[in-house]
Amino acid sequence: xxxxxxxxxxxxxxxxxxxxxxxxxxxxxxxxxxxxxxxxxxxxxxxxxxxxxxxxxxxxxxxxxxxxxxxxxxxxxxxxxxxxxxxxxxxxxxxxxxxxxxxxxxxxxxxxxxxxxxxxxxxxxxxxxxxxxxxxxxxxxxxxxxxxxxxxxxxxxxxxxxxxxxxxxxxxxxxxxxxxx
Amino acid sequence: xxxxxxxxxxxxxxxxxxxxxxxxxxxxxxxxxxxxxxxxxxxxxxxxxxxxxxxxxxxxxxxxxxxxxxxxxxxxxxxxxxxxxxxxxxxxxxxxxxxxxxxxxxxxxxxxxxxxxxxxxxxxxxxxxxxxxxxxxxxxxxxxxxxxxxxxxxxxxxxxxxxxxxxxxxxxxxxxxxxxxxxxxxxxxxxxxxxxxxxxxxxxxxxxxxxxxxxxxxxxxxxxxxxxxxxxxxxxxxxxxxxxxxxxxxxxxxxxxxxxxxxxxxxxxxxxxxxxxxxxxxxxxxxxxxxxxxxxxxxxxxxxxxxxxxxxxxxxxxxxxxxxxxxxxxxxxxxxxxxxxxxxxxxxxxxxxxxxxxxxxxx
Amino acid sequence: xxxxxxxxxxxxxxxxxxxxxxxxxxxxxxxxxxxxxxxxxxxxxxxxxxxxxxxxxxxxxxxxxxxxxxxxxxxxxxxxxxxxxxxxxxxxxxxxxxxxxxxxxxxxxxxxxxxxxxxxxxxxxxxxxxxxxxxxxxxxxxxxxxxxxxxxxxxxxxxxxxxxxxxxxxxxxxxxxxxxxxxxxxxxxxxxxxxxxxxxxxxxxxxxxxxxxxxxxxxxxxxxxxxxxxxxxxxxxxxxxxxxxxxxxxxxxxxx
Numbered sequence: 001x002x003x004x005x006x007x008x009x010x011x012x013x014x015x016x017x018x019x020x021x022x023x024x025x026x027x028x029x030x031x032x033x034x035x036x037x038x039x040x041x042x043x044x045x046x047x048x049x050x051x052x053x054x055x056x057x058x059x060x061x062x063x064x065x066x067x068x069x070x071x072x073x074x075x076x077x078x079x080x081x082x083x084x085x086x087x088x089x090x091x092x093x094x095x096x097x098x099x100x101x102x103x104x105x106x107x108x109x110x111x112x113x114x115x116x117x118x119x120x121x122x123x124x125x126x127x128x129x130x131x132x133x134x135x136x137x138x139x140x141x142x143x144x145x146x147x148x149x150x151x152x153x154x155x156x157x158x159x160x161x162x163x164x165x166x167x168x169x170x171x172x173x174x175x176x177x178x179x180x181x
Numbered sequence: 182x183x184x185x186x187x188x189x190x191x192x193x194x195x196x197x198x199x200x201x202x203x204x205x206x207x208x209x210x211x212x213x214x215x216x217x218x219x220x221x222x223x224x225x226x227x228x229x230x231x232x233x234x235x236x237x238x239x240x241x242x243x244x245x246x247x248x249x250x251x252x253x254x255x256x257x258x259x260x261x262x263x264x265x266x267x268x269x270x271x272x273x274x275x276x277x278x279x280x281x282x283x284x285x286x287x288x289x290x291x292x293x294x295x296x297x298x299x300x301x302x303x304x305x306x307x308x309x310x311x312x313x314x315x316x317x318x319x320x321x322x323x324x325x326x327x328x329x330x331x332x333x334x335x336x337x338x339x340x341x342x343x344x345x346x347x348x349x350x351x352x353x354x355x356x357x358x359x360x361x362x363x364x365x366x367x368x369x370x371x372x373x374x375x376x377x378x379x380x381x382x383x384x385x386x387x388x389x390x391x392x393x394x395x396x397x398x399x400x401x402x403x404x405x406x407x408x409x410x411x412x413x414x415x416x417x418x419x420x421x422x423x424x425x426x427x428x429x430x431x432x433x434x435x436x437x438x439x440x441x442x443x444x445x446x447x448x449x450x451x452x453x454x455x456x457x458x459x460x461x462x463x464x465x466x467x468x469x470x471x472x473x474x475x476x477x478x479x480x481x482x483x484x485x486x487x488x489x490x491x492x493x494x495x496x497x498x499x500x501x502x503x504x505x506x507x508x509x510x511x512x513x514x515x516x517x518x519x520x521x522x523x524x525x526x527x528x529x530x531x532x533x534x535x536x537x538x539x540x541x542x543x544x
Numbered sequence: 545x546x547x548x549x550x551x552x553x554x555x556x557x558x559x560x561x562x563x564x565x566x567x568x569x570x571x572x573x574x575x576x577x578x579x580x581x582x583x584x585x586x587x588x589x590x591x592x593x594x595x596x597x598x599x600x601x602x603x604x605x606x607x608x609x610x611x612x613x614x615x616x617x618x619x620x621x622x623x624x625x626x627x628x629x630x631x632x633x634x635x636x637x638x639x640x641x642x643x644x645x646x647x648x649x650x651x652x653x654x655x656x657x658x659x660x661x662x663x664x665x666x667x668x669x670x671x672x673x674x675x676x677x678x679x680x681x682x683x684x685x686x687x688x689x690x691x692x693x694x695x696x697x698x699x700x701x702x703x704x705x706x707x708x709x710x711x712x713x714x715x716x717x718x719x720x721x722x723x724x725x726x727x728x729x730x731x732x733x734x735x736x737x738x739x740x741x742x743x744x745x746x747x748x749x750x751x752x753x754x755x756x757x758x759x760x761x762x763x764x765x766x767x768x769x770x771x772x773x774x775x776x777x778x779x780x781x782x783x784x785x786x787x788x789x790x791x792x793x794x795x796x797x798x799x800x
Contacts, residue, residue, distance in 0.1 A: 020189070020362065023189055023362060024189045027187060027189045027364050032364065033189065033362075033363065033364060034361060034362070034363050035189070035361060035362035035363070036357065036360070036361040036362075037360055037361070039214075039215060039300070039356070039360045059363075060451060060452075060454035060455040060457075060458060060531075061451050061452040061453075061454065061455035061456075061530070061531050062357070062361050062363075062448075062451055063357070063448075063451075063452055063528055063530050063531075064530065064531075065530040065531070065532050065533075153189070154189070206634055207630060207633065207634050209630060235630075235633045235634055237629070237630075237633065239626065239659075240655055240656070240659040241655060243623070243626075243655075243656075244623070244626040244655065244656050244659065245626075247619065247620060247623035247626035247627050247630075247656070248626050248627070248629055248630035249630065250617075250619070250620075250623075250626075250627055250630075251599070251617060251619075251626065251627030251628060251629065251630035251631045252630035252631065252633075252634050254617040254627070254631070255597060255617075255630075255631050255634055255635060257634045259630065259634070273620055274620065274623075277620050376635075388597055388615035388616060388617050388631075389597065389615065389635060389638075390594055390595040390596060390597055390614075390615055390635065390638050391593060391594045391595075391596075391613075391614060391615055392594045392595070393594065394594075397609075397613055397614055397615050397616065398615050398616075399609045399615070399616045399617075399618065400616070400617045400618060401600075401609060401616070401617075401618035402618065403606060403607075403618060
């Protein structure tokens with residue numbers, strides 16, 4: 001098993017920390033992981049992305065040119081990464097802010113209205129864990145037990161009081177993700 | 182046996198943890214992207230409360246390397262970290278450290294150059310690390326980590342080798358290895374050496390206060406008489422020959438039956454190992470030699486590969502062609518040697534390396 | 545020369561115990577030898593021989609480590625205060641001092657000096673100010689007076705061409721981390737005695753953990769100034785001392 005994922009959106013959407021939760025979940029399940037971010041000024045409000053690889057074998061390159069799954073959270077990232085999904089791969093996107101929906105027919109496409117749902121619930125900070133929940137529903141690369149452990153590990157202790165909310169968001173994300181085609 | 186301490190961390194963060202764990206006495210640094218997490222992590226760890234390690238933010242890289250010089254001259258285990266432009270500022274201090282035969286550890290988390298350049302990953306400082314980085318005839322012992330675990334392990338290894346040979350050690354990483362997260366297994370906490378231990382182990386040279394010593398120790402690199410300075414140089418060169426004989430480290434990946442060899446270090450080597458896997462799937466007998474020590478460089482194993490009949494070598498680097506010069510020296514014209522690289526902070530991927538191999542060598 | 549045995553009761557002066565037998569390279573009339581002697585005496589009197597780490601500069605006193613019998617680190621040009629910072633932080637119970645001239649400290653080493661002082665490092669700087677680069681052959685330094693002739697100001701220092709001199713100690717005294725700043729000289733026996741007291745006070749101040757101390761010594765460089773030693777002393781009194789007046793500039797404790 002080897003899953004190469006790109007998560008891309010705006011800085012501040014929790015792109016990097018979503019990747020970190022996923023990677024830490026892999027570590028908890030004793031899998032090999034790499035987490036390779038885009039870094040620098042673009043993190044502050046511009047586009048941000050992170051490549052996470054989860055594998056049951058030693059991971060060679062942490063850099064990839066094509067992905068098994070792309071999680072797309074803004075239009076710029078859609079423009080950049082839709083074409084980089086491997087044929088037969090998966091593209092998940094949040095409909096909020098997407099002007100041009102994906103057009104490829106050789107991949108599976110899912111949408112999740114996490115931004116809208118978080119706004120409705122008044123829980124903007126649960127946005128990334130909700131998306132993560134949607135992704136794990138479609139592709140359960142890590143068992144939920146380890147995801148919860150990874151979530152705890154990747155949050156600082158002062159944020160542990162938000163663990164139940166995050167767990168709920170992961171579950172909720174699994175419920176609201178929809179297959180587009 | 183205690184359970185293994187497994188963490189998920191950035192390369193830069195583990196540098197800080199490894200420093201504390203291996204009993205480092207002092208870190209002196211100046212912020213620069215993409216490695217500021219090293220000092221930030223140390224400040225968060227507050228090792229002065231646990232092991233007694235000193236952590237100080239200096240006013241410049243010039244100052245931080247001279248703080249390292251001052252600490253190293255007293256026999257303490259001291260280090261700094263920076264990125265390319267900052268390491269350029271340190272070249273003066275590195276020459277003095279080498280001349281005074283002082284052990285220390287310097288981490289260069291390389292970014293694209295020349296000039297102010299970019300903050301994205303690069304390997305453009307190979308020449309600086311291995312061929313220059315200051316005036317005069319000297320070498321740094323250069324280690325090139327290719328994973329977050331090696332970022333951790335090479336801190337301790339770097340200090341060990343630095344003290345074994347009384348030489349400054351350089352950990353030549355890059356923005357990719359520094360910024361990426363991987364699993365890392367922590368080592369147990371080692372105690373810092375006591376002042377008595379230092380006086381005993383480094384008493385012949387460390388300027389830590391005479392104590393009960395009769396003769397004073399002086400750390401200096403000033404020898405106005407040419408023949409006296411030549412004595413120092415002869416001693417340094419003898420030490421370098423010993424290091425070249427004993428400390429070459431490298432890793433081979435699928436080299437046994439390889440007809441073509443990629444040579445790459447650090448993050449490039451990670452990318453190239455995927456290229457090797459892809460090439461093998463296509464029936465191309467490709468292998469990878471990854472130098473772990475860049476100085477001393479693994480000339481001999483490369484030469485042996487050429488003698489054994491390897492048809493071509495491609496040095497793959499995030500620069501315009503620097504290590505390739507050493508590969509050519511190793512191969513001595515016995516086989517074609519070519520280079521593939523990207524500059525300016527652009528990273529190649531396994532596919533483009535394979536493409537270059539086909540264009541450059543398999544045509 | 546035959547050795548002459550002097551009876552103890554007739555002995556009026558002896559070389560300080562911590563001054564080595566190495567023949568000094570300083571020019572006759574130079575102030576460095578006197579200041580070296582004072583430092584050696586104070587270290588001995590305070591019983592600090594075993595726990596002193598001294599840092600020498602680049603300049604005429606680059607070889608200071610040959611003359612005072614303690615552990616030394618020879619710093620790169622201007623970097624003494626950075627070197628001393630680490631030595632002191634890693635050996636908090638030691639006496640750590642730098643010995644620097646005006647070229648080393650006030651030109652190339654300005655940043656290292658100011659920041660060590662600003663941080664309140666518990667180190668001492670002995671700052672020899674003779675308003676000239678001695679070792680390289682008498683060029684203009686940051687403290688060279690206006691009108692003063694040097695190898696690089698052969699017609700005299702001209703503010704429009706060469707900029708103005710500045711008062712290092714007065715500037716350092718503004719920093720919270722600097723607590724004992726004084727300006728001394730060694731051109732008369734009375735001044736030598738005062739300078740020695742100042743050095744001792746600075747050493748005590750740093751050992752007490754009371755931050756950064758600087759003893760500036762306004763000094764002669766008769767070779768660089770192209771004068772006899774006596775003329776140099778007179779010229780210093782008439783020209784340098786009005787620009788760099790003697791006395792304590794700051795005696796304080798670290799702000800809470």
